[in-house]
Amino acid sequence: MTWTSIFIAGILTYFTRMSMVTLIRKEMISDNLRKILNYVPSVVFPSIIFPGVLLDDFGAFVTISDPKIFGALTALVIGFFTRNVILTIVSGLSSYWIVIFVF
Amino acid sequence: MRSKYEIFKIGIKDVAPHLLSVFPFGIIFGAIGIELGFSPLFTYATSLIIFGGASQIVFLQLLSGGASSLIAITSVGVINSRHFLYGAVLSEYLQKLSLIKKLLISYFIVDQGFAVSNQYFKKNPTEEFNHYHLIGSGIILWFIWQVSTIIGIYLGSIVPEELGLKFAIPLTFIAIIVNELRKFDHVLVMLVSGLAATFFYNAPFKTYIIISPLIGLFAAMIINKLKK
Numbered sequence: 001m002t003w004t005s006i007f008i009a010g011i012l013t014y015f016t017r018m019s020m021v022t023l024i025r026k027e028m029i030s031d032n033l034r035k036i037l038n039y040v041p042s043v044v045f046p047s048i049i050f051p052g053v054l055l056d057d058f059g060a061f062v063t064i065s066d067p068k069i070f071g072a073l074t075a076l077v078i079g080f081f082t083r084n085v086i087l088t089i090v091s092g093l094s095s096y097w098i099v100i101f102v103f
Numbered sequence: 104m105r106s107k108y109e110i111f112k113i114g115i116k117d118v119a120p121h122l123l124s125v126f127p128f129g130i131i132f133g134a135i136g137i138e139l140g141f142s143p144l145f146t147y148a149t150s151l152i153i154f155g156g157a158s159q160i161v162f163l164q165l166l167s168g169g170a171s172s173l174i175a176i177t178s179v180g181v182i183n184s185r186h187f188l189y190g191a192v193l194s195e196y197l198q199k200l201s202l203i204k205k206l207l208i209s210y211f212i213v214d215q216g217f218a219v220s221n222q223y224f225k226k227n228p229t230e231e232f233n234h235y236h237l238i239g240s241g242i243i244l245w246f247i248w249q250v251s252t253i254i255g256i257y258l259g260s261i262v263p264e265e266l267g268l269k270f271a272i273p274l275t276f277i278a279i280i281v282n283e284l285r286k287f288d289h290v291l292v293m294l295v296s297g298l299a300a301t302f303f304y305n306a307p308f309k310t311y312i313i314i315s316p317l318i319g320l321f322a323a324m325i326i327n328k329l330k331k
Contacts, residue, residue, distance in 0.1 A: 002145070005172035009162060009179040010152035014184045019211035020190025021197050029195060036323055040188045041218055042289045043296040043319030045276040047312060048157075050297030051275035051304045059305050068270055075274050079281035085120035088278035089271065096270055 071096030107232045114220060114239025121215040121278070124271030125244060126251045128156055131268055133255020135160055139167040150252040154245065157272070158182040161309060169218070177308050184313045189217040197234055208234060211241025218279045258321045269316040288326050295322040 029037070053072040056062050062069065075092030082088070105113075129150070136146030141163055142311045149159040165175040189212055197205055220237040226234055255262075262268065283289040296319030303311035 002172065003148075004165060005166070005176050006145070006148055006152050006162075008172075009158075009176045010154075012176065012180040013153050013155050013158065013183045013186070014210060016180070016186040017190060017212045018206055020187055021194050021209050022202060022210075024191055024194035024198075025198060026195055026198055030172075032327075035147050035327055036197075036320055037192050038325040039289065039292050039320060040316070041221070041280055042283050042292050043323070044185050044188060044314040045214075045218075045280045046293040046297035047300035047315035047319070049273045049276050049280075050301045051311070052270075052276075054301050055304055059143075067267075068273075071270060072273060072277060075277045076284075079278055080284055083282060085275075085278040086123060087121070088281060089123050089274045090222050092274040092277065093271060096267065100265065100267065 040087035067096045070099050105230060105232070107235045110230065110232050110235040111239040113223065113294070114216075114236035114241075115243045117219040117236070118240035120246060121219070121275050122243070125156075125215065125247055125274035127262075127268040127271050129248050130255035130259055130262055132156060132160055133252040133257075134262065135255075135259060135261020136163050136252075137256055137259065139163050141167070143244050146256055147173075147249075147252055150249055153179060153183075154210070154248065155183050158249070174308070180315025181308045181310055182312050185214075186212055188316060189214075189221075192221055193217065193224070193237070196228070200234060204234075205307060208237060208241070211238065211245055213241065213244055215275065215279070216240035250282055276290050288323070288330070292319050292323045292324060295319050 049072070051059075053068045054061060071092045074095040075088045078091040079085075079088035132150070133146060136149070136159075137143065146163070149162060152161065153159050161182060162175050162179050163176060166172070184315070190209070193212065197208065214235060220240050223236045224233055280293065283293070296315045299318045300311045300315035303314050305311075306314065
């Protein structure tokens with residue numbers, strides 16, 4: 001039954017959110033582990049970004065001239081120099097659209 | 104010392120730019136649910152009960168494609184397993200809270216909220232009410248996700264597919280990590296996990312989403328060993 005599966009998926013997802021927050025105590029985290037946990041954003045987000053840019057909906061590589069590659073590179077450069085989230089997203093999306101609709 | 108309300112507002116303000124991509128993504132999700140043949144109620148229920156963007160799309164796609172519930176549920180669990188890592192990072196700052204508060208706040212832990220609130224915690228580790236930052240960022244993300252899903256359910260077909268708005272998600276994540284590109288060790292770790300994700304993309308149950316960060320953390324461990 002599909003309604004049941006929504007609830008199970010929801011409970012499972014909630015478990016992934018609450019388990020570490022409730023189980024881990026400060027004493028359990030060594031200085032070394034804390035150093036490694038510092039890298040969490042740097043390992044999780046690229047794992048979503050890279051396939052999102054380099055692969056198409058079917059998991060095949062896009063070509064080097066794909067608008068997604070142009071958009072992502074623009075966002076990277078603008079984001080790096082401006083440190084502004086809105087400019088990063090807007091520049092990435094608009095350069096992506098320029099390639100799609102103008103060229 | 105900032106008040107609870109002040110920190111709550113900072114949380115909203117810090118995550119606000121990311122709504123630029125969360126909002127269209129919610130609309131796309133609502134539209135996909137209807138397009139795949141699910142009822143408005145069923146589509147919306149996933150936003151309320153699962154509350155995890157990409158995993159909701161995969162969930163509905165698998166169910167509509169005739170996959171068993173077990174496969175759909177497993178995939179949701181795997182995609183959302185990255186929250187284990189977020190929870191481990193945040194636990195240190197939430198430790199002082201009562202169990203009830205921890206359980207309530209946990210519902211609001213999502214990618215963008217984790218990213219901006221973690222940055223705030225690192226800068227203000229001793230602030231007494233700093234968890235209000237996570238409540239602020241989490242509640243506004245939750246609210247926008249619910250509203251945009253409903254808009255997508257009823258009006259999503261108006262948004263042309265050619266706009267490719269799904270691309271807003273990699274962009275919002277680029278905005279999150281772009282500052283870390285100033286650190287060489289982080290750049291290396293990003294390349295390792297990103298390339299691993301691309302390589303393992305077709306692994307069953309979307310396991311690339313958790314395999315690649317773990318490979319990245321392993322690389323980080325080695326780099327830290329070598330630095331000593």
